[in-house]
Amino acid sequence: MExxxxxxxxxxxxxxxxxxxxxxxxxTALLGLPPNRAVELxxxxxxxxxxxxxxxxxxxxxxxxxxxxxxxxxPEVSPPPPPTETTKKRKDGGSTNGKAKVKKxxxxxxxxxxxxxxxxxxxxxxxxQATDSHSLAERARREKINARMKLLQELVPGCSKIxxxxxxxxxxxxxxxxxxxxxxxxxxxxxxxxxxxxFSGLDTFLSATTMECGRLTIGNAKVGAELxxxxxxxxxxxxxxxxxxxxxxxxxxxRPQIQLQQNQLQQFWHxxxxxxxxxxxxxxxxxxxxxxxxAPHVQREEQHSFVGPxxxxxxxxxxxxxxxxxxxxxxQLKMEL
Amino acid sequence: MENPLSExxxxxxxxxxxxxxxxxxxxxxxxxxxxxGRLWSRAxxxxxxxxxxxxxxxxxxxxxxxxxEVPLVAEVVAGVAEEKEEIEDKVRxxxxxxxxxxxxxxxxxxxxxxxxxxxxxxxxxxxxxLACILDGMESRxxxxx
Numbered sequence: 001m002e003x004x005x006x007x008x009x010x011x012x013x014x015x016x017x018x019x020x021x022x023x024x025x026x027x028t029a030l031l032g033l034p035p036n037r038a039v040e041l042x043x044x045x046x047x048x049x050x051x052x053x054x055x056x057x058x059x060x061x062x063x064x065x066x067x068x069x070x071x072x073x074x075p076e077v078s079p080p081p082p083p084t085e086t087t088k089k090r091k092d093g094g095s096t097n098g099k100a101k102v103k104k105x106x107x108x109x110x111x112x113x114x115x116x117x118x119x120x121x122x123x124x125x126x127x128x129q130a131t132d133s134h135s136l137a138e139r140a141r142r143e144k145i146n147a148r149m150k151l152l153q154e155l156v157p158g159c160s161k162i163x164x165x166x167x168x169x170x171x172x173x174x175x176x177x178x179x180x181x182x183x184x185x186x187x188x189x190x191x192x193x194x195x196x197x198x199f200s201g202l203d204t205f206l207s208a209t210t211m212e213c214g215r216l217t218i219g220n221a222k223v224g225a226e227l228x229x230x231x232x233x234x235x236x237x238x239x240x241x242x243x244x245x246x247x248x249x250x251x252x253x254x255r256p257q258i259q260l261q262q263n264q265l266q267q268f269w270h271x272x273x274x275x276x277x278x279x280x281x282x283x284x285x286x287x288x289x290x291x292x293x294x295a296p297h298v299q300r301e302e303q304h305s306f307v308g309p310x311x312x313x314x315x316x317x318x319x320x321x322x323x324x325x326x327x328x329x330x331x332q333l334k335m336e337l
Numbered sequence: 338m339e340n341p342l343s344e345x346x347x348x349x350x351x352x353x354x355x356x357x358x359x360x361x362x363x364x365x366x367x368x369x370x371x372x373x374g375r376l377w378s379r380a381x382x383x384x385x386x387x388x389x390x391x392x393x394x395x396x397x398x399x400x401x402x403x404x405x406e407v408p409l410v411a412e413v414v415a416g417v418a419e420e421k422e423e424i425e426d427k428v429r430x431x432x433x434x435x436x437x438x439x440x441x442x443x444x445x446x447x448x449x450x451x452x453x454x455x456x457x458x459x460x461x462x463x464x465x466x467l468a469c470i471l472d473g474m475e476s477r478x479x480x481x482x
Contacts, residue, residue: 141444144444145443145444145447148444148447148448148451149447151447151448151451152447152450152451152454155451155454155455156454165420165424166420166423166424166427169424169427169428169431170427172431172450173427173430173431173434175454176431176434176435176450176453176454176457177434179454179457179458179461180434180457182457182461183361183364183365183368183457183460183461183464184361186364186461186464186465186468187357187358187360187361187363187364187464188353188354188357188360189468190357190360190464190467190468190471191353191354191356191357191359191360192353192357193468193471193472205467206360206363206364206366206367206460206463206464206467
């Protein structure tokens with residue numbers, strides 16, 4: 001390689017990178033490399049994998065002359081379009097381990113010279129594997145699937161220890177089924193709770209809190225509540241409701257204003273629950289249609305040392321009769337949902 | 338839509354069941370709304386807000402699970418023939434569990450499953466906490482009313 005370098009040295013010494021500190025080998029000076037990398041390059045009759053070097057190599061190296069079909073010293077030609085891939089293969093081909101690999105390397109070279117302008121495919125081609133775009137895409141997909149599978153494994157408790165796809169899938173399926181059963185069981189359990197309070201706000205509460213816990217913060221819940229109403233109607237009317245009239249009146253007129261913030265929700269779970277009876281006054285629990293802040297609610301509730309703001313959505317009071325005395329509303333709401 | 342058997346049961350029982358169904362619906366609505374961007378959540382919403390099946394026409398043949406996809410996955414992850422079939426079956430089962438799964442490709446299915454599991458967990462957490470709180474309220478005020 002030294003012979004090839006020599007003629008190039010003279011014109012390029014002027015343009016040699018000023019960053020080259022060492023007065024080492026001319027090769028190093030030419031490429032502006034640290035010595036160890038230069039050594040690496042010396043051992044490989046192939047292109048370096050660093051694109052910057054490839055760039056330079058393209059301009060100065062012998063190969064550029066060979067692929068002089070596009071005579072412009074454009075870096076496109078010599079850093080063959082899929083550099084990662086080809087480099088890898090050429091490394092394999094370049095090594096003197098076996099004939100087959102050398103052939104493969106050459107073959108790859110020819111291929112890439114033909115496909116100059118194709119976009120990169122950053123898939124590692126292992127030895128003996130096909131390199132056409134079809135199987136590469138397939139391989140990429142497979143790796144994607146495996147990555148997702150791993151993610152699932154981490155998510156499901158106890159799954160990372162299991163080996164074997166079938167068993168892992170088993171666990172995942174079991175877990176999903178378990179969670180779905182839990183939802184079913186808990187809804188029955190909630191249903192069995194003797195309701196002294198109206199649960200017609202329960203759905204919005206559940207939606208709101210689930211949203212809170214997981215993803216969004218509900219700034220203006222009014223919009224959500226309105227949407228909810230419109231959408232909810234078909235659902236409620238379909239389920240066979242025994243006392244449908246009363247039910248509908250309560251649900252339709254409710255204006256759930258969920259103003260939960262994440263921190264308030266946490267307070268909710270921690271605050272001691274006291275007697276609700278005294279506090280079932282519409283003046284306290286009635287929500288403003290105007291989206292005020294939760295501050296007034298909080299203050300009022302704290303005065304009565306009741307559950308924090310989180311309790312508010314549980315009680316969806318009928319806007320139609322806002323001045324109903326507590327007892328009456330209790331009875332009205334008692335067995336309703 | 339009333340189950341004829343339900344008349345044999347005490348009135349309170351059916352009420353609880355009814356309420357339970359409604360709560361479950363509510364929970365599912367909450368679930369769907371918690372992650373609006375997801376395929377499973379959209380499919381769930383479609384299911385929840387659709388007209389009940391009785392009023393529909395004869396249901397067209399629903400899109401069969403992607404037969405091309407599943408074998409590919411099996412091939413991807415297992416080499417042996419019997420294993421492949423096993424895995425195919427399991428992937429199909431998973432497709433049935435996750436709402437909207439039947440129309441998903443397998444890699445998307447896994448992704449959606451992960452998100453679905455997370456959302457379910459949150460839902461369960463909320464409901465559990467709610468149940469505890471309501472139980473607490475109930476036991477305190479049981480004698481007062």
